[in-house]
Amino acid sequence: MSQISVRQEILALKAYVPGLSIAEIQQKYNLAQVIKMASNENPLGMPPLAREAVQRHADMGFRYPQGGNPRLVEALAKRHGLDPRRVVVGNGSDEIIDLLIRILAEPGVHNLVCFEPCFSIYPIQGRISGVEVRRHPLNADFSFDFDGLLSKVDANTRLVFITTPDNPTGYCPPRDEVAQLAAKLAQIAPACLLVIDEAYMDFAESEPDSSLLASGELPENTAFMRTFSKSFGLAGMRVGYGILPPSLADYCWRARLPFSVNILAEEAALAALEDTTFYSFTMQTVRQGRNALTVGLTALGCNVWPSAANFILFSLPENTLSAHDCFETLLRKGIIIRPLNSYNLPGHLRVSIGNEAENRTFLLAMDEILLQNRHAEASAANRECK
Template structure:
């Protein structure tokens, strides 16, 4: 058996053998057990502050008896609903098991292993790095500016005749920086002819002004642009894994050919359509997030933090004390934030998701208590 196992693992690709698994941090239950807590406030994963839409919950219950069935291959009803909601032609929409799957499909379809390259900022969404590496495609990165804004000249300078994809996230994570859409349009015009610009707009709904910041309404005017969206944030469906890419119909057709036929499950499909119908919940999510973001900005500044401008449903701040110490002290009080020392090299920076009014208040109260005890 030992020899057989050795022979089996010898066939594993080197890219896989060198992988480090994604570190998701401790769960709520693990925090409760470790620190003997009854209540934990999680503000680490940019989830919806209101939870899931009541209509979505009702639809999931009503379709629970259908989970033994496969969803319709390609999710055409869902694609049509997405197209109607966002003002797109249905043939431009590619649904996925989260926008992560669409990223994977784009890399597989566009980038030739060992020949092509992908360009992004550093830091960037970890899935760009993971999937490029897994597909055997070179990833080129250039640092963000000191204020976390985008250095477009440096990004374009990394491209060449073999650049398959350039990834840009706006609003960016973890800083929340959001460039005017005119800058994205200019970038699209500067890229090599064969290059696809993928604009990841996972947090775009929270900006409050898609005309000023989003490429989605301009998609059909820019054939070298793809826009990614997710249902995990403003729609409150993080646990069901649903997202989509909007792109030119020809590219969309290629992705649909290679996508696994049932990657979006039947409950996610129904939940996604219900989430778009529940405009009351959607609008309330945006209102609560904007209100909470303003509150956290004000209170963090009052506690001596450097707060970075954000149009997302999270805020990055530099604490007046070591981020690791602050993270630990908050955990002891049942508050989970995202420290940015690992992966980002920012030892005093933290990212806090905008929660409900009660969650935001609990976090600020705990933070204030920590600072007063010093």
């Protein structure tokens, strides 16, 4: 019998839970067409210029990319008006998050701090690395309790993570509050890095008013995460990047696996940066769709939380079906949204903004589900009266 064993942290680990795929729902329910509104992907698909770039460079798939992806680094530095030495690109921003934990936090000694709930990669990668994970609950309205978060910080805290706009809530704190958090953290724990994950920041109504990065304010103890998965429509290509203090960026390049951003992903990302027409249409589509879904779900009696992202958090009207039953009923209708059990929010659901037709189909399905539920409840009540 094999004597291979794994670390205790891995034995207790709960894996990241991705959104369901179109193919598995088509197969499970024998559906010809499925709408996916679960994983916060771009509702318009892949940028045309990026698709053309992948096709144009496909015959180079046998080559390694240039080490360090210098063209992409330069393009990102130009986009943000930054020194290229601050930029690190990775196989999704997840890779850079993992690198930062492993570079900065010593297993069994240091800790990281984040909210509960939050993007689950932070606590998962922390636990994989053998780092203590400390969490502080969001406020009842899902806003951020920064003072409470800071109360978890001590001399052994090496990273504090926040997502803004937040996932899964869509909440976006005022920029000045984030700046104050960075300043207070520098005083409490000078060796700690504040990681601001801005994966959804493009979708805020005013990016410069919401983002320290976009405003050009870069505290020395702060790192920013960005991704090509959302507004740039390249979730399947896996490209993300971090804007870091230059010395820390250098350590990330040393520790990063070589060639983690493949040659086709790099070409797609470079082309996506140039496809300003697609980017502008994405912003318009998401913001209009976000408003339409907010208005539509509210009209159906749902509780809808304000969102600055490309998704909406909502709960169903009181005394109606459960979030789980609603999710399952939508699946049978060929619509995938996201149940939030993995975020410890079993009574809530998250729906990604789709295109106009997808949003309309989702709202019609929700109307039908809630109407059927009301009829079923009325029939049950009549039977009890008899």
